[in-house]
Amino acid sequence: MVNFTWHFKPLKCIGFCLILRLRLGGVWVKQLFLDIQQLITLEAAAKKQGRQIREEDLSVISDGAFLVSEEGRILWTGARKEALKNYSGPDFKMVSLGAQTVLPAFLECHTHSLFAGERFEEFELRLTGVSYEEISRRGGGIQSTVNATRQASSEELKKLLQKRIQNFRKQGVGVVEVKSGYGLSLKEELRLLEVIRSLKDPLVVPTFLGPHSASPETPNLDEYMEDLIRKGLPEVSKRSLAHRVDIFIEKGFFTLEQAERYFKAATDMGFQVAAHVEQLSRQGGADLARKFKALSVDHCVNLSDEDIQELSNSSTTSVLLPSADLYLNVDYPPARKLIDQGARVALSTDFNPGSSPSQSLELCSLLARLKMKMTLPEIFSAWTVGAAFALGLEKDRGNLEVGKFADFQVWDKPWSSFFYNFEEIHPRDLYLSGKSVAIS
Incomplete structure (x- = not known):
């Protein structure tokens, strides 16, 4: 058993130092990481x-x-020279990382990672000109994934989710957000949230996405929304299955009026809110979500100039999902306008089986550089600081400073070479809360 106690030693901060004190066999050992x-x-x-x-x-x-x-x-936090001066001797275990770069662990703030089945047939349909809405009307889209997910056992879904989370961790991701949304009945949505909880991983953040699409049992969206508000939200809250909720506001899916009812009920119960907005068309979802102090508005492809200005003056993070825009062959979000006017942005893969069947942070970041004209520093911040704000975790994670958790990744290349070519190059090591985790 490893026992822990706090120990602070005031020092002038010159560079960056992390002290991990472990009581091993009754002897306190402080780990000093060097050579970065x-x-x-x-x-x-x-x-x-x-x-x-x-x-x-x-x-x-x-x-x-x-x-x-x-x-x-x-x-x-301090420079190596200062660390050796103040932290040497038998009480300190020195660990040479021998790294070119150490940076904060990334946060993946928008995923639909809990599902069964594939939707590669729809990809071919979209390439022949069939719209996303038409595919949905034919029983494809989200509904086809719902059918496959319902047929899978909870154990099968858990194994699929574990594999996908590990794939993110291999890329230097610490926190992973996972939505429900492929159950689309109260019973099935709760089952999916229970699967997420069964992982017992504190860095997996569950989000209740009951209003993802129409329910097969309750195809009337007004009736389904009423069920979610009267039964779904209270049950999720009672069982502490999630503290965040999301909704898909789009033509043919949920309306502004339905979203407003959902947000009001959710915020009254203490839930944090986020929303899929302005992805395929502008519906006014970004403005509505902002008024409810949403942590994030996600997609943001079809924002108006007024939307951009309002988001720039708000606490809401704009989560940009360029991999989905690539797969749907639509325009990309106005990232430059958002950033230049002062909005906070985050990046995410939007990993899902239909509109973004890729877990690649490399692809997402390359698209951010090539199609949205984001700079490398902006991209690093979007995957860390911005994503932490989008999840409400900015007080504890997202960068490396005194008081925050030591989530970091170790690389054998300079930061200036990141997201340059399409190769899946993984960090050598990943540490979460100061502990090395297996990523191979």
Whole structure:
């Protein structure tokens, strides 16, 4: 059994240091991580709340070292020279990372990772000109995944989800958000949330997406929404299955009026809210979600200039999902306008079997550079600081500074070479709360 206690030692911060104290066999040992050419803390980006990020906001420390508390939180940041001066001797175990780059673990803030089945036939249909809405009307789209997911056992779904989360972790992701939404009945939606909880992974964030599409048993959207509000939200709350809710606001799916009822009921019960908005058409969802102080509005392809201005002046994060835009062959979100006007943005793969069947952060980030004209510092901030705000985790995660959890990844290449070519290059190591996790 490993026991933990807090220990703080005040020091002037020159670079970056994390102290991990472990009581092993009754002897306290502090781990000092050394030999890091570039230590990217993103401390300045966090202070700017992920807005209008510049290269200097990466807060890069050359020849860094670091030390972490027994609870996995950062206690002090400093340069290697300062670390060796203050933290040497028999009470300290020195660990040489031998890394070119250490940076915060990424956060994947929008995924539909819990599903069974594939939808490759629909991809061919879309390429021949059949619209997403028409495929849905034919019984495809979300409904086909609902059918396959309902037929799968909870154990089968759990194994699929574990594999997908591990695939994200291999890419340097710590926190993974996972939505329900492929059950579309109260019984099945609750089952999916129970599958997520069965992982017992504190870094997997569940989101209740009951209003993803019409329910097969209750095809009338008004009636289904009433069931979600009267029965679904109270049951999710009672069983503590999720503290976040989401909704798909789109033509042929849920309307603004239905979304407003859902948001009001959810916020009255203490849920955090997020929303799929302005993906295929502008419905006014971004403005509605912002008024309910949503943590995020996601997709944001068809924003008006007024939407952009309002989001720039709000606490709501705009989550951009360029992989979905690629697969649907639609326009990309106006990232430059959002960023330049002061909005906070995050990136996500939107991994799902229909409109974004890819878990590749590399692909998503390349599209952000090529199609949305985002800079590398903006992309790093979007995967870390921005994503943490989108999940309401900014006080604990998203960058490497005193008081936050030591979630970081170790790379054998410089930060300036990231997201340059389409190769699945993974970090050598991933640490979550100061502990190494298996990613091979």
